[in-house]
Amino acid sequence: MSTILGQNQYGKAENRVVKITRDGATHHIKDLNVSVSLSGDMDEVHYSGSNASVLPTDTTKNTVFAFAKEHGIESAEQFGIHLARHFVTSQEPIHRARIRIEEYAWERIEGSDATSGKRHSFARSGQEVRLTQVTYDGSAWEVVSGLKDLTVLNSTDSEFWGYVKDKYTTLQETNDRILATEVSGRWRFNWTDDAAEMPDWEASYQETRKHLLQAFADTYSLSLQQTMYEMGKRIIDSRSEIDEVRFSLPNKHHFLVDLEPFGLKNDNEVYFAADRPYGLIEATILRDGCEARIPVDLTNL
């Protein structure tokens, strides 16, 4: 045979499961988008089309919905762990399961009568999308969580100067600019072993997000690279359960508009928010002594 099969995986992507939990008149909501990806002893289906080792993607979809009932959804990470364990341990040909989950947050809407006792109305928060990816091979776990679509902006305390100039350089240096980005971040937990105690996934997310935002706000920036590194460093320094952070940060340019043709002075007041092109700044920040494992291409924009 002149060609051979390399890495392969399959499953049902983007299962949109919403779980309502009723605590009397107070309802709780979890809203997930769950993608299942399975690997293992799957050569034959590629070579001959025999599905004898293939659990249908439709079944993996059913399992997502059934598990929402059987296990509930305590957190995206815990839900992914239930699913990954199930596929690897219940199907002999499946040696590895990767569960990717997007979570959409909801806020409560209050009705006009605060005494009604009813708490079943929600508005989708619309800010960042929370992410997790759980991988299991039957022995070790890898959990990489994160977020995307979180747009942040500092309206000052950002400079950019002292850079290399070549024959194609026309950019002017600046001592005061807007720094804005849409954060796509991932962080890898050092929990890998069932025998170890799991992190508190919900608390970890909230705290990591807080540190990320605080570092963005605190840093007097000489480059987006510096701000990005400070954001990763703050997470590593503050959260012992996390060993690695990966960021992919588009530099959402806000250009100071030249108002001089109209006899006006633009004292860092009026900006044009540009779409494309944009700077794209990416890096891994690691706890010293740890190995980088988050793929460079995980956060393809």
Place this chain on the structure above:
Amino acid sequence: MSTILGQNQYGKAENRVVKITRDGATHHIKDLNVSVSLSGDMDEVHYSGSNASVLPTDTTKNTVFAFAKEHGIESAEQFGIHLARHFVTSQEPIHRARIRIEEYAWERIEGSDATSGKRHSFARSGQEVRLTQVTYDGSAWEVVSGLKDLTVLNSTDSEFWGYVKDKYTTLQETNDRILATEVSGRWRFNWTDDAAEMPDWEASYQETRKHLLQAFADTYSLSLQQTMYEMGKRIIDSRSEIDEVRFSLPNKHHFLVDLEPFGLKNDNEVYFAADRPYGLIEATILRDGCEARIPVDLTNL
């Protein structure tokens, strides 16, 4: 001539202007997407290509940025009024200006040192997009404001039964379902005359949004039409500056998943959030005695 020119308009769309206002170390941000559309004595440019009456769309763009400096951005509505008045009164061939604006809200990010005094960091809220459309013909104003992309959900207090059945009907009646929609709403102000006092545009928006959400939460729903009508009625009843409301509400179906094949009972817990198709429910709600003026097709989905 066998063909003639009908309604026509032109201008620069989607000017993304960000305005920073500095109050010492406390910064404020306004983030708008402004579209200009002008009409008037424009036959010749269509018939012969003569631009003698055409103010370039590039100039309308420049005007947006210059006006952010000259007038500031007190509110999207007030900014649109400045622009519309300018085009109609400064250019003889322009008889009508329509300014459409999207506004994106930002929340403050607090740094780790609450005593720093610095307040220049923001995260985009990501929830609804605020809208306004200001039209001016040199004598009367029309202001239609609104919002889009606000996703809301009631996890109970929604029924659907007693409907018409024909030979193509298979739907089962239900006494407890999720009711969810992504609100696209517009409301028309009765302010039309420069001599009258303008509404407080910022307060009006916040209050109208509040009433809309409260009516959604309060209504025990027998149909999305009923809920929609209650939302419009609440606005009309509560806000004397508004005479007309138009909604375009997709019914974001959350289907109860059948778990019986897996030996599980789904007691209104696990739902599949569907994409397409979706019910689409649209209506105008009017103050009695007022004329409907918001176009049915304004909120094309």
Place this chain on the structure above:
Amino acid sequence: MSTILGQNQYGKAENRVVKITRDGATHHIKDLNVSVSLSGDMDEVHYSGSNASVLPTDTTKNTVFAFAKEHGIESAEQFGIHLARHFVTSQEPIHRARIRIEEYAWERIEGSDATSGKRHSFARSGQEVRLTQVTYDGSAWEVVSGLKDLTVLNSTDSEFWGYVKDKYTTLQETNDRILATEVSGRWRFNWTDDAAEMPDWEASYQETRKHLLQAFADTYSLSLQQTMYEMGKRIIDSRSEIDEVRFSLPNKHHFLVDLEPFGLKNDNEVYFAADRPYGLIEATILRDGCEARIPVDLTNL
């Protein structure tokens, strides 16, 4: 009652129906996205939630799929006519039906063996989306067809000069520029009466599209307005079944890049394709003596 109900409509939107017709080993495909919108005697469902006059949106969905079998899909227009007639004539409370359809074109893929006789493989063409909107009130028909997402470009034969200059004008005149737009067009047929012979919808679409493109290519342009008018005029002049055309044409700016800082001359060779802002040019072109009926807001961008 202080508030009243105005115009309202409802139905199932975006029913994605694919119809395969087998002619031996040669298959044919029709791929539609069908949105149903019904109006009539619907006050009660808004005021009280009574669904006694409401045919469920789910039923309208079922009808779309059943009609694909019962009537086939000869053309999008003919399919819309079948649906609209059915809803208005079979349900007493429904007085008006509007069917909107998007159609996606497919091209055949040839296998490696031209003698196999098999013709059941297709690639989606991906160019424009064909559109139609059929409205019926029980007596008269209105059919508005069109297209969107058709991006066209002339790399020369476009000028822009002789325009109005005010204090905010900085644009330089040009005698040679790229003219590009993404065509969103609608055209209204003068067929309204069942007693009259219907147009050949398929042939009409192909010819109208051809004339639109030829007029774009033929016109030496002094403004996008002029090109747009010529496109509409060509359709009216060439297609007797069409009385009205509406265009919404974003001016997709291609800016000549200033290469002088790098010691290079840019002789209309290298352009930056910009996203936002963009000029937006809109107009109705009418057969002389006909009334404009396509809503200005039908083609909201």
Place this chain on the structure above:
Amino acid sequence: MSTILGQNQYGKAENRVVKITRDGATHHIKDLNVSVSLSGDMDEVHYSGSNASVLPTDTTKNTVFAFAKEHGIESAEQFGIHLARHFVTSQEPIHRARIRIEEYAWERIEGSDATSGKRHSFARSGQEVRLTQVTYDGSAWEVVSGLKDLTVLNSTDSEFWGYVKDKYTTLQETNDRILATEVSGRWRFNWTDDAAEMPDWEASYQETRKHLLQAFADTYSLSLQQTMYEMGKRIIDSRSEIDEVRFSLPNKHHFLVDLEPFGLKNDNEVYFAADRPYGLIEATILRDGCEARIPVDLTNL
């Protein structure tokens, strides 16, 4: 230091360059979206914010536009090679450059006068987006080309049966179904050395695309995995310049609609085209003896 910097890269993404070449009255167009990503001796900018080794992303943008003039755009691959070589060889701190390019195809529009001699009008084809990624580290080249957004469909000759059933399996077996996917494919060239002759990039793309489509059409499919493998195998067998293929194929489900409730038989005629969830089938297909180098996460959906 408790944290360290791992892999990092930066540059200007999504530079939209359009190149017009005039051959008398016949014009040619190349339309690219170019993203530059540079790596090297960049620790200091992350740790301290010093930009002393940083060529600004704005300069990388300028270089893209200047190179379109200086080198022309013979093919996306050749253009990427010019850029990557420039950055690595001209800037000491830059050790590696990765250039990603999307290319949009255009077709000619003919005017109404075939004798005019004018050939400067184009319509964007809208079908697949052509892709390439060129990486250079100063000694070896890696070129990975491909495409995305190419939707293909077989209306028969697809079965699915004989799969694993577990307690969550409800899917019915089928001997005749629609098989459709939106192809995202990448292929790696074995050209790595400046001393070797380069492939003919344009011919290679056209031929590879043809083989991919023919294999899709030719294969009687028992699973999408089998079809995918045949597509990759056909490329490897037919194109000696390619050693590795990676596919990410969403199974675009077309569900046979149950028309029995309406007394109708659906003989593989009427389908519902679903959005989410979808099966996602991914694999690498390799020339025997070659090493897999296309990252599994390159084609993140």
